Amino acid sequence: MPIPSPFHERTQALCSSYRWKDWSGYCAVCSFDVSHEREYFAFRQSAGLLDVSPLYKYEVTGPDAAALLARMMVRDVSQLKVGRVAYTCWCDDGGKVIDDGTVARLASDHFRVTAADPTLHWLQAAGRGFDVTVEDSSTRLAALALQGPTSRAILRAAVTGADLDALKFFGVTRATVGTVPVWISRTGYTGDLGYEVWCERGDALALWDALIEAGRPHGIEPAGLDALDVTRIEAGFILLGVDYFSAKKVVLASRKSTPLELGFGWMVDLERGRFIGRDAIAAEKERGSVWQLVGLEVSWEELEALYESFNLPPSLPATARRDALPVYNDEGLQVGQATSHTWSPLLKKYLAIASVHRGYEAKGTKLQIEHTVEYERRKVTATVAPPPFYDPERKRKP
Amino acid sequence: MTGTKYDAIVVGAGHNGLVCAAYLAKAGRKVLVLERRHQVGGATTSEEIHPGFTFSCCSYVVSLLRPWIIRDLDLPRYGYEILPLEATVTPFPDGRCLVRDSDPERTRRSIAKLSPRDAEVYKRFGQEMAELGRLIKPLIDDVAPDPLSRDPRELLRLGRLGKHLRGQGDEWLFANAKIMTMSAVDFLSEWFESEELIAPMAVSGIIGTFLGIRSPGTAYVLLHHYMGEIDGSFRAWGLPKGGTGAIANAMARSARDLGVEIRTEAPVAHLLMEKGKAAGVVLGNGDEIRAQVVISGLDPHRTFLKLVGEEHLEPELAQQVKRFKMRGSSGKVNLALDALPRLACLPEYGPHLQGGITIAPSIDYLERAYDDAKYGAFSRKPFMDVLIPSLTDPTVAPPGKHTMSIFVQYAPYHLKEGAADWPNQREAFGDAVIDTLSEYMPDLKDHILHRQVLTPWDLEQIYGLTEGNIFHGELSLEQLAFLRPMAGWSRYQTPVKNLWMCASGTHPGGGIMGVPGALCARTLLGKRAV
Numbered sequence: 001m002p003i004p005s006p007f008h009e010r011t012q013a014l015c016s017s018y019r020w021k022d023w024s025g026y027c028a029v030c031s032f033d034v035s036h037e038r039e040y041f042a043f044r045q046s047a048g049l050l051d052v053s054p055l056y057k058y059e060v061t062g063p064d065a066a067a068l069l070a071r072m073m074v075r076d077v078s079q080l081k082v083g084r085v086a087y088t089c090w091c092d093d094g095g096k097v098i099d100d101g102t103v104a105r106l107a108s109d110h111f112r113v114t115a116a117d118p119t120l121h122w123l124q125a126a127g128r129g130f131d132v133t134v135e136d137s138s139t140r141l142a143a144l145a146l147q148g149p150t151s152r153a154i155l156r157a158a159v160t161g162a163d164l165d166a167l168k169f170f171g172v173t174r175a176t177v178g179t180v181p182v183w184i185s186r187t188g189y190t191g192d193l194g195y196e197v198w199c200e201r202g203d204a205l206a207l208w209d210a211l212i213e214a215g216r217p218h219g220i221e222p223a224g225l226d227a228l229d230v231t232r233i234e235a236g237f238i239l240l241g242v243d244y245f246s247a248k249k250v251v252l253a254s255r256k257s258t259p260l261e262l263g264f265g266w267m268v269d270l271e272r273g274r275f276i277g278r279d280a281i282a283a284e285k286e287r288g289s290v291w292q293l294v295g296l297e298v299s300w301e302e303l304e305a306l307y308e309s310f311n312l313p314p315s316l317p318a319t320a321r322r323d324a325l326p327v328y329n330d331e332g333l334q335v336g337q338a339t340s341h342t343w344s345p346l347l348k349k350y351l352a353i354a355s356v357h358r359g360y361e362a363k364g365t366k367l368q369i370e371h372t373v374e375y376e377r378r379k380v381t382a383t384v385a386p387p388p389f390y391d392p393e394r395k396r397k398p
Numbered sequence: 399m400t401g402t403k404y405d406a407i408v409v410g411a412g413h414n415g416l417v418c419a420a421y422l423a424k425a426g427r428k429v430l431v432l433e434r435r436h437q438v439g440g441a442t443t444s445e446e447i448h449p450g451f452t453f454s455c456c457s458y459v460v461s462l463l464r465p466w467i468i469r470d471l472d473l474p475r476y477g478y479e480i481l482p483l484e485a486t487v488t489p490f491p492d493g494r495c496l497v498r499d500s501d502p503e504r505t506r507r508s509i510a511k512l513s514p515r516d517a518e519v520y521k522r523f524g525q526e527m528a529e530l531g532r533l534i535k536p537l538i539d540d541v542a543p544d545p546l547s548r549d550p551r552e553l554l555r556l557g558r559l560g561k562h563l564r565g566q567g568d569e570w571l572f573a574n575a576k577i578m579t580m581s582a583v584d585f586l587s588e589w590f591e592s593e594e595l596i597a598p599m600a601v602s603g604i605i606g607t608f609l610g611i612r613s614p615g616t617a618y619v620l621l622h623h624y625m626g627e628i629d630g631s632f633r634a635w636g637l638p639k640g641g642t643g644a645i646a647n648a649m650a651r652s653a654r655d656l657g658v659e660i661r662t663e664a665p666v667a668h669l670l671m672e673k674g675k676a677a678g679v680v681l682g683n684g685d686e687i688r689a690q691v692v693i694s695g696l697d698p699h700r701t702f703l704k705l706v707g708e709e710h711l712e713p714e715l716a717q718q719v720k721r722f723k724m725r726g727s728s729g730k731v732n733l734a735l736d737a738l739p740r741l742a743c744l745p746e747y748g749p750h751l752q753g754g755i756t757i758a759p760s761i762d763y764l765e766r767a768y769d770d771a772k773y774g775a776f777s778r779k780p781f782m783d784v785l786i787p788s789l790t791d792p793t794v795a796p797p798g799k800h801t802m803s804i805f806v807q808y809a810p811y812h813l814k815e816g817a818a819d820w821p822n823q824r825e826a827f828g829d830a831v832i833d834t835l836s837e838y839m840p841d842l843k844d845h846i847l848h849r850q851v852l853t854p855w856d857l858e859q860i861y862g863l864t865e866g867n868i869f870h871g872e873l874s875l876e877q878l879a880f881l882r883p884m885a886g887w888s889r890y891q892t893p894v895k896n897l898w899m900c901a902s903g904t905h906p907g908g909g910i911m912g913v914p915g916a917l918c919a920r921t922l923l924g925k926r927a928v
C-alpha cells in the first residue's frame with residue numbers, strides 16, 4: 001500500500017477528485033480536479049506546483065565522488081562545475097540503459113543524483129574501491145517542482161539568499177524560502193521555465209505554504225501527474241518503464257535499449273576514457289543502432305476523416321496514454337511502436353513518442369499508426385518529427 | 399507613387415485580412431496589408447489601456463477559430479495559446495446561483511436545484527446540439543453553397559451536401575428546420591422547464607444581433623455556440639493567452655514570415671478606380687499603390703460606400719448594400735481592478751471565477767432589456783457576459799491585480815437622440831453597467847482603478863465597425879450563407895472588377911474564425927485571379 005508523501009496533508013485536502021496513484025510507493029495525485037486541464041494550462045501559462053518527493057535521491061560525497069560518477073554515468077559529470085546540474089543516463093556493462101536522471105554538483109565533493117528507480121545498489125557496486133559515501137536521501141528530502149512561465153516571479157517573491165535571475169538553466173543554488181533552507185535547481189520535466197525545490201522532510205509543509213502564498217498573485221495551481229504527463233510528451237522527455245525499460249528489469253534482451261537508440265547520443269563522449277558500457281556503445285556506433293526513438297505527429301485531417309466515415313466526431317482520450325500502439329511502414333509491415341501518446345491542447349496536435357527500426361527515423365518520414373474506432377482497428381498517417389515538440393524560449397532564457 | 403507592384407493589397411489588418419494575406423503569400427504571391435490603426439487585429443485586439451493592464455478591448459473569448467487554419471499558419475509557434483474557460487456562473491438577485499462547469503456531475507447537481515428534470519436533460523441537450531453543429535460544419539468550412547449554380551462541380555457539391563444532410567435521417571431534418579425558424583426561448587422551452595436555466599442559455603442566440611431572445615431566428619445563433627471548437631473536438635469557449643490581440647499578432651508574425659508586408663497607420667482613403675475596375679488604392683496621404691487585385695477586409699458598407707464610393711456603383715447595387723443590416727446592439731466595459739471582487743452568491747475564491755459570469759437572471763429580464771433598445775435607449779438593466787481574464791492568464795495584469803471584461807447588450811447604435819449623442823450618454827451607460835453588476839458583486843466599485851466604456855459609436859470611431867456592429871453585419875438568417883453579403887456575391891468576389899472581400903461580412907460570418915479570410919484566398923487562387 002502506498003504511503004503519504006511529506007506534502008500529503010496539503011495535497012489530500014485539495015484533491016477533490018480523489019484521483020491518486022502509486023508513484024514509487026507513495027500516494028501521488030493524478031489530478032486535483034476531475035479534469036487535469038486547468039493544471040496542464042497552469043504549467044504552460046502561469047505555474048503548476050507538483051510534489052516530486054517520490055523521486056529517488058542519493059547524496060554521493062567524498063574525495064572520489066566525481067571519479068565514481070564519471071565512471072558510472074554516460075556523461076562526464078566530473079567536468080561539472082559546482083552549482084551545475086547535468087541530465088544523463090547510466091548503463092550496464094553491455095551498454096544497455098539502466099535509468100536516466102540528473103546529477104547536481106552541490107559542492108566539489110558532493111553530488112546529488114536523482115533516479116526513477118532505486119539505485120543505491122548500483123552506486124555501491126560501481127563505487128567499490130572508490131573513497132566515497134553514498135546516502136539514500138530519498139525519504140529524508142522532500143521536493144516540489146514549480147514549473148511554468150511565472151515560476152521565476154514566484155520564487156523571486158518567496159526566496160531570500162539567492163539571486164534567481166543569475167540561476168541559469170540547469171543551475172543549482174542554496175536559498176531560503178520563508179525560514180526553510182532549500183536547494184533550488186532550474187530543472188524539470190515539463191520542458192518549460194521551471195524549478196525544483198528541495199528541503200528537509202520536516203520543513204515540507206512550511207515550504208508548500210510559502211510557495212502557495214507567494215504564488216497566488218501569479219496564478220499558481222497545485223498540479224498532478226496527469227498534467228505532467230502531457231507536458232513531458234510535448235517536451236519529448238522519455239519515461240522509464242513506459243518508453244523504455246531498465247536493463248536490470250527486463251527478461252527479454254530485445255527489450256533493452258542503448259543510449260544511442262534513445263536519442264542520448266549527445267551525452268556520450270567515447271574519447272574521455274573508460275566508463276561503464278563504453279565499449280559496447282563504441283561498437284554500436286560502428287555497427288549502427290537497431291532502433292531509434294522518434295517523435296510522431298499524427299495526421300489530424302486523417303483522424304477526422306476516419307471518424308467521419310463512422311459518422312462520428314473525432315474523439316481522443318482526455319489524458320496522455322501509455323498503451324503502446326503498433327507503427328507500420330507504407331507496406332503495412334510493423335516497424336515500431338508508439339509508447340506514449342497525447343493530444344496536445346497547446347499545439348493542437350496528436351503527438352506520440354515511438355521507437356522505430358533503423359531507416360525510418362528521418363524527419364518527415366511518413367508512417368502509419370494504429371487507431372481504433374468503434375472496435376475497429378484502422379491506421380492513420382503519422383509523420384516523424386524530432387522532439388521536442390514544444391520548446392519555448394523562456395525555458396533557457398537568462 | 400511607389401514602384402513595387404503587388405499581386406494583392408489587403409485593406410485592413412483585421413484577423414481575416416491577415417489570414418487571407420498569409421494564405422496568398424504561402425502560395426507565393428506578393429501581398430501588402432494596409433491598416434489604418436497603429437496596430438493590427440481590428441476587433442481582435444489587446445491594448446494596454448491602463449498602465450500594466452492589458453484589455454482585450456473588443457472580442458474576448460475564442461471558439462470558432464478553425465483548427466486547420468491554426469495548423470496551416472503554424473500559429474502556436476507564433477504565440478497562439480488558448481486556455482479553457484472553467485465555468486459559467488449565473489447569479490440570481492435573491493443570492494442563489496447556477497454553476498455550469500466542466501464537471502458534468504457538479505453541473506447536474508447545480509441544475510437539479512432549479513429543476514431535477516432539467517438536470518437530467520441537460521447533458522443530452524448538449525450532445526444533440528453538438529451533433530447538429532457537427533453536421534452543419536461542412537457549411538462553415540467551405541464556400542457558401544450556390545443554389546442557382548449550373549456548374550456541374552457545384553451541383554455535385556450540393557448533391558453531396560444534400561446527401562450528407564439527408565443521410566442524417568428525418569429526425570435531424572425536423573430538428574434542423576425548427577432551429578432555423580424558432581426563437582431561442584421557444585426552442586429551449588421544448589427541452590427545459592426552468593426559466594432560470596433557459597435565460598442564460600438563450601443569450602447565445604442574441605449576441606451581436608438586434609433581436610430579443612423571443613425573436614424568431616435566434617435559435618439558430620445558439621447553434622453557432624455549440625460549434626465552438628477548441629481542440630478539434632467540439633468544446634467550450636476559451637481565453638487566448640495575452641488577450642485576443644495575441645491571436646492577431648501571431649497571425650501577423652506568421653504572415654510576415656511568409657513574406658507579407660504589413661503597414662500600420664496607413665489608412666486607405668479610397669480605391670484607385672480605372673475604367674470601372676479596381677487598380678489599386680489611394681492612401682490617406684495621397685500615395686497611390688497598385689496591385690492586380692484589392693481585397694477588402696472591411697465590412698460591406700465601408701467597402702462599397704467608402705472604399706469604392708457610391709459614384710462608382712450601380713444604383714441598385716448601392717441599394718442592396720445599404721439594405722444589409724449593420725445596426726450594432728452591443729457595447730463593452732473593461733475594468734482594471736486592484737483586487738478580486740467577490741460574488742455575493744459564491745463569495746469564496748475558486749475556479750468558478752475563472753469562467754464567465756452571465757447576468758441573465760430571467761427571460762423577462764432579458765426581454766425588458768430588449769424593450770429599452772427597441773425604443774432607442776440602452777438597457778437600464780442589461781444582459782452582461784463578464785470575465786476576469788487575469789485569473790487564468792496572469793500576464794494581463796500586475797500580480798494580485800485583475801482585469802474584467804464586460805460584454806453588454808443592448809446598446810443600440812441608433813439612439814433616440816441619434817448615434818452622435820453617444821458621447822453624451824457614454825458615462826451614463828457605463829454607470830448602468832457597473833450599478834447593475836454591483837447588485838451581484840457588492841464590492842466591485844471599491845476596486846475599480848480604471849474603466850473603459852466602449853459604445854457602438856466608439857466601436858465605429860475606433861475600430862471602423864460600421865454602426866458598431868461586432869460581426870460586420872448581423873448574423874441573422876437572411877444575411878447568411880449565399881445571402882452574405884448579397885445574393886449572388888457570396889463567393890468573396892464583388893460586382894466591382896478586381897475587388898474582393900475577405901472579412902466577417904462574407905460567408906460564414908463574424909467572430910474570430912478566420913474562415914472568410916482563408917476561403918477568400920482559396921477562391922482567388924482557385925480562379926487564378928492572382
Ligand SMILES: Cc1cc2nc3c(=O)[nH]c(=O)nc-3n(C[C@H](O)[C@H](O)[C@H](O)COP(=O)(O)OP(=O)(O)OC[C@H]3O[C@@H](n4cnc5c(N)ncnc54)[C@H](O)[C@@H]3O)c2cc1C
Pocket residue numbers: 409410411412413414415432433434435438439440441442455456457458459460461462664665666667695696700729730805857861862863867868869870900901902903907908909910911
Ligand atoms: C465588442 C466586441 C466583442 C466581440 N466579442 C467576440 C468574442 O468574444 N468572440 C468572437 O469570436 N468574436 C467576438 N467579436 C467579433 C469579432 O471580434 C469580429 O467578428 C472579428 O474580429 C472581425 O474580424 P475581421 O478581420 O473580419 O474585421 P475587423 O477586425 O473589423 O478588421 C477590419 C480592419 O480594417 C481596418 N480598417 C478600417 N478602415 C480602414 C481603412 N480605410 N484603411 C485601412 N484599414 C482600415 C480596421 O482598423 C480593422 O483593423 C466581438 C466584436 C466586438 C466589437
